[in-house]
Amino acid sequence: MILVWLAEAALFVLIVAGILAERPLTLAAVALAIVIAGALLRLVTPLRSTLARAFGRHRTAALLGGAALALVLPVTLRSSPYWTFVATLALLYVTTGQGLNLQIGTAGVINLAGAAFAGLGGYSVGLLTVKTGWPPWLAAVVAPWVAVAVGTLLFVPILKTRGHYLALVTIAFVFIFNILMNNLEFTGGPQGIKNIPTLRLGGHAFTARLTLFGVDLPAHANFYYAALATAGLTTWILGRLHDSWLGLALNTLRDDEIAARCCGVSLTREKLIAFSIGNFFIGLGGALYAVMVGFVSPPDFDFGYSLIMLSVIIIGGVDSIGGVVLGACLLLPLPERFRFLHEYRLLLYGLVIVVMLLYRPRGLWPAGIRGYR
Numbered sequence: 001m002i003l004v005w006l007a008e009a010a011l012f013v014l015i016v017a018g019i020l021a022e023r024p025l026t027l028a029a030v031a032l033a034i035v036i037a038g039a040l041l042r043l044v045t046p047l048r049s050t051l052a053r054a055f056g057r058h059r060t061a062a063l064l065g066g067a068a069l070a071l072v073l074p075v076t077l078r079s080s081p082y083w084t085f086v087a088t089l090a091l092l093y094v095t096t097g098q099g100l101n102l103q104i105g106t107a108g109v110i111n112l113a114g115a116a117f118a119g120l121g122g123y124s125v126g127l128l129t130v131k132t133g134w135p136p137w138l139a140a141v142v143a144p145w146v147a148v149a150v151g152t153l154l155f156v157p158i159l160k161t162r163g164h165y166l167a168l169v170t171i172a173f174v175f176i177f178n179i180l181m182n183n184l185e186f187t188g189g190p191q192g193i194k195n196i197p198t199l200r201l202g203g204h205a206f207t208a209r210l211t212l213f214g215v216d217l218p219a220h221a222n223f224y225y226a227a228l229a230t231a232g233l234t235t236w237i238l239g240r241l242h243d244s245w246l247g248l249a250l251n252t253l254r255d256d257e258i259a260a261r262c263c264g265v266s267l268t269r270e271k272l273i274a275f276s277i278g279n280f281f282i283g284l285g286g287a288l289y290a291v292m293v294g295f296v297s298p299p300d301f302d303f304g305y306s307l308i309m310l311s312v313i314i315i316g317g318v319d320s321i322g323g324v325v326l327g328a329c330l331l332l333p334l335p336e337r338f339r340f341l342h343e344y345r346l347l348l349y350g351l352v353i354v355v356m357l358l359y360r361p362r363g364l365w366p367a368g369i370r371g372y373r
Helices: 002-020 024-043 045-057 059-076 081-106 114-131 136-159 163-183 220-242 245-255 257-262 267-293 303-316 321-331 333-337 344-359
Strands: 210-212 215-217
Touching (some): 002 024, 002 059, 002 333, 045 059, 059 081, 059 215, 059 220, 081 220, 081 245, 081 303, 081 333, 114 136, 114 163, 114 267, 136 163, 163 303, 210 220, 220 245, 220 321, 303 344
């Protein structure tokens, strides 16, 4: 157990050092240390097997250690509020990524309209709070159900299509949503919805600085902890669903629809369940984004946002609950860390995805084989 915690602490120190490094030499030194650590794990078989056994035997301790380090992260980043904001965005992508992974990875229902469903959550919060005066927390609870309701209507043409045609239907929905948000008056048009009120907890506004155990933290730490709780709860719920009979039925449906039907699986019902649950969590991520930034506009939910959500799953591992967490925590901070490369960082981002598809098509954290007692 001590070995597990030491490994997690060492990784945490390297990550924080890489985030806070400002000078190129310091950043290069940290990157070299990470490469050396990765090479040791890759090449030194006894070390790798020892750590694998330790994490396998003490899984609960590993989860508790990871949770403790996640809680401490804003304290270590308090001198740089921007990186707390980036970490919060990564957690929001964990929430939306888990929902999308249930659809694409577990059930095999291709959904490239993730941006539209996140936008439905964000715009619903904006309209309910700004236009009708709802409390932000109530709007954030109701908004995901709007995404579920619209997704149920979209499910009718989805049910009649397969493969590439299904992908085209969902892509078309993203563009339809974006065009409508740009042209409808009550949604603010190209200007979007401004001045969305922030969340409050016991009279404490999330835009105010947070004091935790005598340590002053930036205002973004409020949203970080809210996003952390949401991402943790989402991961736990969808992990339980993945390991349940529902997850087994969805996997069977994904792999062979004829075999699933022969086993008594209702294709329409199971696909609708997966699509609705996934859209709920995607809409929840969009709703939390809206109350965090206080503003939503059409460019926030364009097709590029859908591609980033899909890339989180590809990099982490399709149908892998842990892979989504890993993919989001890598895909969001890394491009920001290399922002000094300006437009070339997008080239690097695309190169990483191509390399992953060629050499690690199952992702960095591949989904494990189902086991039965």
